Amino acid sequence: MSEQQGTSPPYGPRRSADGPVRALLRRLRYLRVHGVPGLRGxxxxxxxxxxxxxxxxxxxxxxxxxxxxxxxxxxxxxxxxxxxxxxxxxxxxxxxxxxxxxxxxxxxxxxxxxxxxxxxxxxxxxxxxxxxxxxxxxxxxxxxxxxxxxxxxxxxxxxxxxxxxxxxxxxxxxxxxxxxxxxxxxxxxxMPEPRTPSFGRLLADAAEAAADLADHHGGPTPVQALARAHRAGEALRPTAVPPADMPASPTLTHKAMAHAAEAVRTLLARLDTLHTMATGPHHTYHPETVALLQGISAAARETADALRRGRRLRPGEGPSAAPLQQELTPVRAHRAVATLDRLGADDRLVYLRRRSQVVQAADSAVVLLLATRLLLGDRTVDRNPVGHSFAYARVHAPRLWWQRLTLHLTPRSVIFQNACRFALGLAAARAIAGVLDLQHGFWVLLATLTLTRTTTLETWSAVRQALLGTLVGAVVAAGLLVVVQDRDTVYAVILPVVMLTAFIAGPLRGLAWAQGGFTLVVATLFAQVTPSTWQLAPVRLVDVLVGSVIGLACGLVAWPRGAGSEVRKSMAGLCSAIADAIGQTTAQVVERAGSTDIFALNRALILARESLAQYQCEARENAAGQPDWPTVLVAGADARRGGRLLPGRPGRIAPHEVGAWLRRAADSTAADYRALADRLRTDRGIPHERPQPLDIRALLALAPPVPHHGPDRERRAVSAALLLDSVIWLDALTDDLSRIHQEM
Known part of the structure; x- marks a missing residue:
């Protein structure tokens, strides 16, 4: 082996002494072998x-x-x-x-x-x-x-x-x-972008996965069905759905899609918990559990078939929730009576949580089916016994759009903040360009538009890269204009090459390459429109500099920390909304009075999600010590689910002492959420003491046993079912709060 061979680099095109032509051919061959596959990626x-x-x-x-x-x-x-x-x-x-x-x-x-x-x-x-x-x-x-x-x-x-x-x-x-x-x-x-599965297809796949999981009525853990259910649920996560397929518009169809997605993900989670909690290879379920699972499977499969067909439903056709609801009503009451008998030795509600999984799964299957009917054009779903969840079904489109447009009209919305920041920056740039009569002032506003970020830190980083790229691009453009001068044919020939290179290099190599490439594109283009000299390049550099300074100034004036401070305030607002929803929903359950302001809770949940999404996209010097914000969002979703479902439950909680206990438990949980909201607003940290679980022994001391026979047994059983549904809901919110304290 020669010395030259022994020292040649292992990667990249080899140097050659065979002349420039062969060296060029070898380099082109190297680019063909290594560059083309890279671009395919x-x-x-x-x-x-x-x-x-x-x-x-x-x-x-x-x-x-x-x-x-x-x-x-x-x-x-x-x-x-x-x-x-x-x-x-x-x-x-x-x-x-x-x-x-x-x-x-x-x-x-x-x-x-x-x-x-x-x-x-x-x-x-x-x-x-x-x-x-x-x-x-x-x-x-x-x-x-x-x-x-x-x-x-x-x-x-x-x-x-x-x-x-x-x-x-x-x-x-x-x-x-x-x-x-x-x-x-x-x-x-x-070269069109490939099609992705529609959201309706994702819903149908998830409903089929739920049906397959519900078909297992005991025996060994259904590993494959659980894995498929997990994949189907993950595919419906907002972060996993392609943005163009996300049901995020204020139309009735998209609201029904989002409602169906929440229901089917809850259904999958409850079935998963039901099967994973079962122990033993020969585990068998109670006959009423098997009957409910069969009803869930049938409802989910009919829902999946309707979603795949996609036809608008006429009155009386399509999947019906009535069979599953008829099966669910007596099971709910019977399980409530049986569970009350066991609560004395179940302070931690382990038994209650396990027995409630299949009932909650059936509830979710009913909501999924009704949301699908609404999605396919049936606006009469609000007449169903659980139609309280679909209060928006008969709302006219203009009102839905107005609600969405006014949802973020608050300084607490990061979308409102960003819109104000961009509008102020662009208006300031237009004023300066007009007052100073800057040549090609359009580039000043373009720089402000493309370089302004949600935080001052990110804007400064973008400005540095943009100025470096623009400087290099301006030097190359000036040289091009000097060499080519006014030969339009040359500019016309190289324009596609310059454009293609700039629009590939920018997204792949970063902002500096994008600004430099665009500077060349502008020079090549304007040289064919109007007589241009090398002075066009420094003019663009000055305009980009002016636009960058304006963007930085607006970033310093308008919410310079981006979502850094807003995420904490919006999460505090969500905790306050959860506390309000707990009190309002409990008042409806106990006293059948008032209403739950679902719109206010929805607004707080959306604002919190938007601020968290922006916060997670922003670069920060120190992101440590932040609470586990997704857990707060889970609590908001749980509060909304109870506010939608519980007020429509039949029955009335009796006697008065039991209702008073439920009110005290709800007030205690709501007070804990309000205390958390106050601490988030003041940034005082989280107290060491964790929220106390529900005092089940106090409830048992007040709740009389339900007789096994008698004329009022059915009424008492329905009341017990409503009570335990409310206890399960409060227990979930208390558990969410405990996880927030633990993970913070």
């Missing part, structure tokens, strides 16, 4: 870059060189770039194309407003403040709109700068339409 990024490059270049060449319409060419190209590269529209090719087409009416309005308001700087600034907030805040209505929002912002930013040219409005609108349609066609047919 980033199919989504490469596919999006190809789609944006093809659509934008086709639009630009057609408008600029065939039709010779400069304004139209700029708007067609930037429409593709804004909706295809700057926006993050989720979903398959078909879903992305549909979102792009649905954005056309809003885009026409934004371009028209931007063109007309450019008449004066103050009008453009005021329009930027209002429209910037509205477009950012519109993301509350679903992931698709939220993903398209940054691109939609650009559609107003582009025309709101001088020259004031209303005579070019037709060209601008036509260019936008052309660019949007070409992008939609590219998203649909050019």
């Amino acid at each position: 980033h199919r989504s990024v490469v596919g999006n870059a190809v789609r944006v490059t093809v659509a934008s270049c086709l639009a630009f060449y057609l408008c600029r060189y065939v039709l010779d319409l400069t304004a139209m060419s700029v708007y067609a190209t930037f429409t593709v770039v804004s909706l295809g590269a700057l926006a993050r529209i989720p979903g398959s090719g078909r879903q992305r194309a549909a979102t792009t087409v649905m954005a056309i009416p809003a885009g026409l309005v934004l371009i028209t407003l931007g063109t007309l308001l450019a008449v004066q700087t103050w009008a453009a600034v005021l329009g930027m403040l209002v429209i910037g907030f509205m477009v950012a805040y519109a993301g509350t209505t679903g992931p698709r709109i939220a993903g398209a929002a940054p691109g939609m912002q650009l559609l107003y930013i582009l025309p709101c700068f001088p020259p004031y040219a209303p005579q070019d409005l037709v060209q601008r609108l036509t260019g936008f339409l052309l660019g949007a349609l070409l992008l939609a066609l590219a998203q649909r047919f050019l």
